[in-house]
Amino acid sequence: MKPAIEVSGLSKSYRISHQTEMQADYNTLKDDFANLIKKPFGGGAEDEHETFWALKDVSFEIKRGEAFGIIGKNGSGKSTLLKILSRIVEPTTGEVRLDGRVASLLEVGTGFHPELTGRENVFFNGSMLGMSRQEIRKKFNEIVDFSGIEKFLDTPVKFYSSGMYVRLAFAVAAHLDPEILILDEVLAVGDAQFQKKSLDKMMSIAKSGRTIVFVSHGLDAVEELCDRAMFLQNGKVKMIGESGEVVNKYLDATMPKQPETEDQPKDVSKVISNKKQATKIPVGERRDREGSGRVVFSRLKIHNDIEGERKLKIELVLKNKTKRRFENHKLSIDIFDSDGNYVSNCLNYTTGRRIDLQPGDNKIIVNISGINFVPGTYYINCFAAKDFDNSEIFDWVQDAGSFVVPLTDYYRTGSTPRIIAKFVYLDYDYET
């Protein structure tokens, strides 16, 4: 039997410009005129551009009725591949052959218009996705039942909560009836209960003999939903195979090693100056970080009140880039002194504090009281993982911030204590 999807030698290149730091997505006429004047005989503008291959020589086949997953880091070419399969962008070279009626869902609720009512949007969105008016009318009640928002059907969607919006949008998409379905991350919507419902619906579509191409960061979902998978790295195929094996390969290739196995650099003074440099960069902009990047530390602010109240308040913003919620994740703030000694850590599991991450920004505050460190500069590493066993490290930034413990009158004697020991002041008393 002929494969449902046959991709051969597919490549897509983009030109990236080095003209200006902030390159807009589009030229203005002025830019083009300026280039024309600078180099009137053409070819001139080429110098300032570099060709970037979003996809390079990708070939694979998907059998009829197969659920096929595509995984890879951000920028690995997943989205570009889906856009080519969906005919939104043209490939630079290569060919795709699709055998069957195709529907593609790159986003939930594409074309939803805030001014239109739920009912009107079901019709417009359904038509966008390829359903005929008759088909939509026939399935209308089913769609509304699935969404569970019948009461608000005649309210403009601009008054919907984001949950309601997504439910309705997914409900339309779930009632498409194509032979080939192309999906991008759409499972990660709504609350846990609705997610379950969506996933079940997807499973039933997958089991009904349709061909599914599914792109996701959610490795669990890929493993659960897909028979086979492909791992893309820098626009090239790294591996194609049974989905479990591919997911393992992906984890091996992208997860950082455990913090403990990191070897220590030798030159201490160099390390200190590097640390100082590092802490000057806002945590959200650090490049030298490790982890899957699904959740990242986007802000770190340290309020230092050691001199007064011996307190430290660390304000963190954890940005959950996915659309799902992570429950009881692991968060650790590790404190090192300037010699690289691991002084202490604040781990949410230790105190039994459960932290759930909602999609988007999550503000978390760590209050440390009774700080008794000897004077010096201390460095903070931020570490977040999906669970206690670090099955997925989300983000790990070393020397994300620093704080200074000043020389103070720790024992309230009217003068600063002499420091002899290297680590902490103890609260002690002599009795005679």
Added chain:
Amino acid sequence: MRSLTNETTISPGSQSSVSLRELWLYRELFYFFAWRDIKVRYKQTVLGVGWAVLQPLLAAGIFTLFFNRVAGINSGAANIPYPVFAYLGLMYWNCFSSGLSNISNSLVGNQGIITKIYFPRLIPPLSATALSIVDFFFASMIFFVLLAAFTIMPHLLGLLLMIPSLLLIVVSAAGIGIFFAALNVKYRDVRSALPFIIQITFFMTPVIYPISMIPERFQIFAYLNPAAGAISSVKAGLFDQPVNWIGLLISWVSAAVMLAIGVWYFKRTEKNFADII
């Protein structure tokens, strides 16, 4: 589900010709786009469709006051009251100008959809014409009320020319608009330049003055502007003046050329829309 055939091949250049069959297949989407534009346009407005009438009516009033009474421009014939003359011209002109600007912004305005879903890219610009046509029909009702109020009997030839002239206006607006819509994807300058271009064209088109005000030897060039042909011929037809058929033919040829150039440029750049919009 909508699909051309069961088998699709995607390769570089596979979408570069105009497929009427494909447009026909997507006719419902065309209808939905138009329906959405019309719905959205009149939501949250108090006057709703009244604006379609009020705009040319107020403009005609202002032009009557300033151009007719103050500047002394008239309709070119004693039997045609200036307000009726101006309203007729503005009714067609509004259809042209609003059509042109809606079409030109139709791709950029549907950016979110274009980068996420495939459909023939000509659909948004083509369906953007619908809103202006609907507005035109409401405006034309008031035109007949005006005729009655000024007790003018329109001539049959003019009535017969009303719809073809509308068509001429729509074809030319689509031709230029489709070109600008494609250009707008790459160069957002279009958005800023367009109101200015429309303004200039307005004064170059015999909307609020008769074409007879243009020196006779230049009139033939004026007809290169399809809006001039459409508006002048309807005016002449309705108020029993000689219709310049050669001029009208020139306008039609000009509109057809504009449409051809517009569609040609659109199809040539279409494959990059989702990449650069």
